[in-house]
Amino acid sequence: MLTNCQINNFQITSQIGSGAYGLVFHAVDIITENEYAIKAVVKSSSLNDFGKPTTDDNIKKSTVLQTQLYHFFKSFQNKLFLPTVDLDSIQCLDNAELARAPHYKEIAMQLKVHSHENVCTIHQILESPLATFIVMDYIPLDLFTAIVDREYFANNGLLVKKVFLQLCSALDHCQHKGVFHCDIKPENVLLDSNDNVHLCDFGLSTTCQYLAPNVCIGSSYYMAPERILYTSGNKDTVTSFPTSTGDVWSLGVILINLCCIRNPWLKAHQTEDSTFNYYTKNPSVLKRILPVSDELYSLLVRILQVDPYSRIDLRSLMKEVAELESFTVEGPLSNVPQLDEKLYDTFITGDRGMCLREMLKEGSEEDECVSETTPCESDEEWSKQFGASPFMQWAGNLSTVTNFSFR
Numbered sequence: 001m002l003t004n005c006q007i008n009n010f011q012i013t014s015q016i017g018s019g020a021y022g023l024v025f026h027a028v029d030i031i032t033e034n035e036y037a038i039k040a041v042v043k044s045s046s047l048n049d050f051g052k053p054t055t056d057d058n059i060k061k062s063t064v065l066q067t068q069l070y071h072f073f074k075s076f077q078n079k080l081f082l083p084t085v086d087l088d089s090i091q092c093l094d095n096a097e098l099a100r101a102p103h104y105k106e107i108a109m110q111l112k113v114h115s116h117e118n119v120c121t122i123h124q125i126l127e128s129p130l131a132t133f134i135v136m137d138y139i140p141l142d143l144f145t146a147i148v149d150r151e152y153f154a155n156n157g158l159l160v161k162k163v164f165l166q167l168c169s170a171l172d173h174c175q176h177k178g179v180f181h182c183d184i185k186p187e188n189v190l191l192d193s194n195d196n197v198h199l200c201d202f203g204l205s206t207t208c209q210y211l212a213p214n215v216c217i218g219s220s221y222y223m224a225p226e227r228i229l230y231t232s233g234n235k236d237t238v239t240s241f242p243t244s245t246g247d248v249w250s251l252g253v254i255l256i257n258l259c260c261i262r263n264p265w266l267k268a269h270q271t272e273d274s275t276f277n278y279y280t281k282n283p284s285v286l287k288r289i290l291p292v293s294d295e296l297y298s299l300l301v302r303i304l305q306v307d308p309y310s311r312i313d314l315r316s317l318m319k320e321v322a323e324l325e326s327f328t329v330e331g332p333l334s335n336v337p338q339l340d341e342k343l344y345d346t347f348i349t350g351d352r353g354m355c356l357r358e359m360l361k362e363g364s365e366e367d368e369c370v371s372e373t374t375p376c377e378s379d380e381e382w383s384k385q386f387g388a389s390p391f392m393q394w395a396g397n398l399s400t401v402t403n404f405s406f407r
């Protein structure tokens with residue numbers, strides 16, 4: 001563990017994340033006392049086109065980096081003085097240059113889009129012989145913890161709308177800048193103390209508008225079917241699929257997470273996942289396994305279209321979510337206010353300083369719903385009908401998230 005270590009004016013206080021090839025630290029600027037997240041990224045030549053390790057020793061990479069960093073800091077009495085890299089010069093790197101320095105790809109992508117309020121801001125890049133350090137805004141809560149551990153959204157339909165629309169808005173901005181995230185999942189969506197979204201981890205992002213079928217990038221729960229296994233149509237004529245619609249698929253799964261605290265399937269693979277297989281034959285299976293309202297169901301079916309060309313576009317999705325009046329059949333999310341233009345703008349572009357919880361306090365007592373779990377069919381009932389257990393409490397399968405992850 002790196003403690004009491006300092007990089008320039010940043011005091012590292014704790015490690016807050018560990019990914020496939022990087023480590024994320026909490027740090028405090030000793031001059032301003034502002035908090036930051038510093039991501040240490042491995043400098044490696046063994047990264048693939050997406051800037052990720054090509055071998056399956058992913059876990060070892062960040063563990064190795066941890067040990068190397070420990071010794072590196074120690075050899076400099078725990079104080080490193082590192083040069084900063086000009087942010088504009090990274091943004092200007094062309095594909096050939098990024099191929100020679102693949103760990104810069106993630107940074108270059110994020111820099112292209114980080115001016116958006118819902119994308120995590122990069123402040124500095126610090127260079128060392130061992131790793132590149134990305135100094136970003138520190139955002140204390142990730143969406144996975146908020147949904148699963150804190151059940152943050154269970155009683156608050158407006159908050160579901162706000163967070164989902166901000167995430168869509170961030171992605172819309174990225175796509176208009178020609179950046180496709182490709183790893184949309186709750187762990188990569190951070191929430192600040194005013195419940196505003198900050199999209200992070202551009203490690204798999206790409207500027208390619210089309211991806212080859214079966215490219216298998218992302219995390220299995222959230223990965224669109226064409227990225228896992230393309231089975232329908234004429235394979236010989238299909239060379240690629242739009243990258244943007246793959247991210248829209250992931251948004252559909254996140255909308256289910258927000259409203260139901262569940263995942264619909266482990267992976268959108270017809271032969272390896274029976275629930276997904278049922279879904280492709282009869283989408284109404286979603287209504288049997290999830291407590292979704294009819295209107296949310298209709299929208300989900302338009303998002304989770306197996307044919308990527310038939311999926312709803314991002315802007316229409318945002319409009320439809322704003323207009324929904326219910327997310328679930330019963331419970332606090334069964335009655336959700338439609339967003340008028342003013343509230344929609346407040347969520348997307350408006351006064352970000354105002355916490356939604358504060359706004360709701362101004363509303364009626366009914367807005368402060370009591371905690372209640374939404375009833376849903378049990379695994380057992382499902383098994384009787386279909387002979388397979390299609391879904392599970394999400395939190396009970398945390399390890400699977402990592403196991404199925406591309407990384």
Ligand SMILES: Nc1ncnc2c1ncn2[C@@H]1O[C@H](COP(=O)(O)OP(=O)(O)OP(=O)(O)O)[C@@H](O)[C@H]1O
Binds near residue numbers: 023039140
């Ligand atoms: N700016 C930030 N503020 C607070 N926490 C952060 C920040 N950036 C990342 N984290 C935390 O660190 C974790 C890992 O970060 P990130 O996803 O960028 O690393 P990674 O190496 O790409 O990980 P993975 O391989 O799991 O995708 C995140 O899930 C989040 O919990």
